[in-house]
Amino acid sequence: MTVPQARNVGLPLMNLAKFKGIPILQQLHLEEQLLRTSSDNWCIINDGTNTPAIVMGLSGKPSELVEVGPVLRDHVPVIRRFTGGGTVIVDNGTIFVTLICNRDDLPGVKPYPRSIMYWSGLLYNEVFQGIGDFQLRENDYVFGSCKFGGNAQSITKDRWIHHTSFLWNYEARNMAYLKLPSRAPEYRLARKHTEFLCGMKDYMARPVFISKTVKAIETHFSVKPVKLDIEAVTFDTPFVHSTKLMSKQELVEATCATTSAV
DSSP states (O other): OOOOOOOSBTBOEEEEEEEEEOOHHHHHHHHHHHHHHOOSEEEEEEEEESSOEEEEOTTOOHHHHBOHHHHHHTTOOEEEOSSOSOOEEEOTTEEEEEEEEEGGGSTTSOSSHHHHHHHHHHHHHHHSTTSTTEEEETTEEEETTEEEEEEEEEEOSSEEEEEEEEESOOOGGGGGGBOOOSSOOGGGTTOOHHHHBOOGGGTOOHHHHHHHHHHHHTTTSEEEEOOOOHHHHHHHSOOOOSOEEOOHHHHHHHHHHHHHHO
């Protein structure tokens, strides 16, 4: 790992690891491991994931959230992550930004979802200041009434993780793999995925977004870029991940169980 000198002396230190196109399952394994085994603050930025995948929250039920038949037919991977939150389909048009923080390094942020969300909204307001009527709305990042960023969190005794999937662009046909969730933000107004979502591509270039995000983080942390060997961290260090790739059998059984219960 190469460790350049950090800036902004006096602020808490945050390691910054940038990736491009790594599989989302591998990224989630890394994040879970850093949350639970590292004592450092981390920012992970992954510019796209080369293999499209559906990612569900920890308590998500495939039969309620995913069109299992088309997913199995088209061999779309379904992942259950270690954090809460909703279900997304991600691909090369998704930009991932993850913040893993020690609670004591941000004393103004209470280790509760609402406080973390509020702080994150202020952070990204610096990124999108004056652009596209940016707002934090019911735990989503939106331009006006259209969502372009979804969030999930996990909170431990001394640390928390807040990770976001930003839609720079999305394939409308991929949204057909997702069902309309029974629990949805009020502002969605029962709109279809393609009417509810928007992409950042109409507001900001990818490199500009990443640069502005790092700059915003630098107002709260002394940022130290690091080169992280993700395979060495996730495969060479013993750790049991709770983030799992769901098997075909698990998806079929989940659907059958729901059908039998009706």
